[in-house]
Amino acid sequence: MIVSNVSLSGCAGVDSAPCAGPAEGHPGGGSQRTTLTPTGNLVVAVCLGFIGTSGLVNNLLVLVLFCRYRMLRSPINLLLVNISVSDLLVCVLGTPFSFAASTQGRWLIGAGGCVWYGFANSLFGIVSLISLAVLSYERYSTMIAPTEADSSNYRKISLGIVLSWFYSLVWTLPPLFGWSHYGPEGPGTTCSVNWTSKTANNVSYIICLFVFCLVMPFLVIVFCYGKLLCAIKQVSGINASMSRKREQRVLFMVVIMVICYLLCWLPYGIMALLATFGPPGLVTPEASIIPSVLAKTSTVINPVIYVFMNKQFYRCFQALLCCETPRRGSSLKSSSKVAVRGVAVAGPRRTNDFLFMVATLGQPAAEVPQLGRSFEPTIDITKPPSSDIHQPVVVSLVAHTDG
Incomplete structure (x- = not known):
């Protein structure tokens, strides 16, 4: 993952003797003593212990729910599981060492x-970031898809998952072959890309890493969710009360996602640029540890935002705690397409008008939220068909009572 780095004195590279040789009688060697005070080390250790434990539990729970409940095994949920797997690997293969x-x-x-x-931490961190961008694009493409639903279409999601891992390898393998390098960072208790070297080789890599692995995923997320918000506003005239509720919910989710993304990753980006382009000593080891800890909190936050605020996962979580069968909400099974009562909503404009009425960010994009006892979206077909493609779709809500 992208982290800020100020190398220890005499420990600027991984091949430096202080980093590779034995230290204070400990077999196997290690770096020289951290520049943090014992109290500072204790605070960092407590934070990392809490983050590692919480991230491990949260992401393991996501995998348990996905494996146990068949209703969760939809294509878009597979993408959520990919995010949890990458975060889980950070908790297992990264956080314990730091x-x-x-x-x-x-x-x-x-x-x-x-x-x-x-x-490893760069790889898994970038996989998580790219997966968040792919998830936002999948939800966006779901909104504009003019064809029928196909809940078994895993091809596009699988391609997105493979792409996230391949893309991450493209940007994390170069330091192993000479384009920049990995080494100690901050007070010496973690390792990452060498941010402080002023060589053209190192600076060019850092600029590319910042643009393609931090800024670009953020722009994709903002664009896709921004288009979703704009679309919800456009259908406010069809059903004002329902659209207002959906708009408020989606706006809240988008704001939370963007804030958490920036909170976890923007400090890393800023510290990295300051360490790379600023004067020597501008970023102290003590200051650089804060962005490192903040970035690791993404392993805890991601499952909460993208999974446990998802109604479908939450119902299964409740069922797991109570040892009962999860109740089902009415939903449209889809990863990228939409159909209503066997009749596809024709045309991109009409698909958008309908889908935005049911789109939600806290659950798979095509799932219809529970409203009252049982609501079912329908298309008004009482009027004869019109050849005017610009006529708005009339959407109504038909309430059904149980018996």
């Missing part, structure tokens, strides 16, 4: 372990 280093006040697993830590 936690142990903080408790001891020094890096514990040597130069080779430092390179592995930097590569």
Whole structure:
């Protein structure tokens, strides 16, 4: 993942002797002592311990729910699981090493372990970021799809998952082959890309990493969810009360997503640029540890925002706690298409008008939220068909009572 880095004195590269050699009698070697005070190391260790434990539990729970309940095995939920897998790998293969280093006040697993830590955490972090962008694009493409639903179409989602891992490898393998390199960062308890080297080789990599792995996913997310919000506003005239409720819910979800994304990753980006282009010593080791900890909180936040605020997952979570069968909400099974009562809504404009009435960010995009006891969206077909494609679709809500 993208992290800010101020290398330790005498430890600017992974091949430096202080980083590779034995330290204070500990077999296997490690870096020199951290510049943080014992209290500072303790605070960092407590934060990392909480983040690692919470992220592990949250993401494991997502995988358990997905494996146990067949109703969750839709294409778009598979993308949510991919995000949880990447976050889980950070909690298993990354956070424990930085936690142990903080408790001891020094890096514990040597130069080779430092390179592995930097590569693995960068890979899994970028996978998570790209997956969030792919998720937003999938929801956007779902809105504009003019064809019928197909709940078994895993091809597009699978392609998105493969793309997220391949794209991440494209940007995390180069430091292993000479385009920049991985090394100690901050106070010496974590490792990442070397942000402080002023060489053209290193600066060019950092600029590309910042643009293509932080800024670009953010722009995709803002664009796709922004278009969704605009579309909801456009259908306010069809059913004002329902659209207003949907608009408020979607706006809240978008704001939360964007704020959490910026909170976790923007400090990393800023610190990285300051360390790369600023004067030496501008970013202190003590200051650089804060963005590192904030970025790791994404492993805790992502499952909460994208999964447990999803009504479908939440119903299954309640069922798991109560050992009962999850209740089903009325839904349209879809990953990228829409149909209503066996009749497809023709044309991009009409598809948008209908789908935006049921789109929600807290659950798969095509799932219809529960309204009252049982509401079912219908198309008014009492009027004869019109050849005017610009006529708005008349949407009504038909309430059904149980017996």
